[in-house]
Amino acid sequence: MTKLSVNINKIATLRNSRGGNNPDLVKVALDCERFGAQGITVHPRPDERHIRYQDVFDLKAVIATEFNIEGNCREQKFVDLVLANKPAQVTLVPDAEGQLTSNHGWDTLKHADYLKEMVAVFKNAGIRVSIFVDPVIELVEGALATGTDRIELYTEAYASHFHQNQAQAIAPYVKAAQKASELGLGINAGHDLDLHNLKYFAQNIPNLLEVSIGHALISDALYYGLENTIQLYLKQLS
């Protein structure tokens, strides 16, 4: 079964736009769980433009499903935040300073020693680790050498090519996932997954453990409502 983790960054973006507590991030997270989401994902960024560091503490205190914190482990503040909260999973993303959104995975070969060190820091604290990677066989092999439990396949390229040629768009992901499975790595995926492209992805990627979805899901909720939207996404995964 593939778990749906709802990324609630966009709820925090909306809240922050007026400075108050509407919408209430913690309430939305609890509602996502109540409506069937099997996890909550946040991706705090150093400028706290959406998720604030305090949000992570507030969420950790109440979340009953899987809590996944994504971010840049080169920021000491991020490392401290994760270690203080001990989520079920940390996803290491190589964010550049000030970037709009995540736009690449880790070069697990070039940064092998550094990643090995960071994976050990989190695993020693009992936190499952996932490394964000592009769908490239050599990078999946590089991930194995870091000691990570899982990889998260960066799906932007799949999503952007899906409407032109589905088979071509998914081909590198199938190969990367087959390699990961062969090596015993767990497989997550995310970025720009939506109601159009999710089913095909989930049907074609072997052993897909989890998808984290934010932007499209929260946008769809404007039309369908949050409860219906979560059900629609779960249906794509069933």
Ligand SMILES: CC(=O)[C@@H](O)[C@H](O)COP(=O)(O)O
């Ligand atoms: C790693 C990933 O693909 C998502 O977490 C994405 O980066 C969301 O971050 P933003 O909401 O800041 O775009």
Ligand SMILES: NCC(=O)COP(=O)(O)O
């Ligand atoms: N890890 C990907 C994620 O959490 C959500 O990305 P997106 O759906 O907002 O593109």
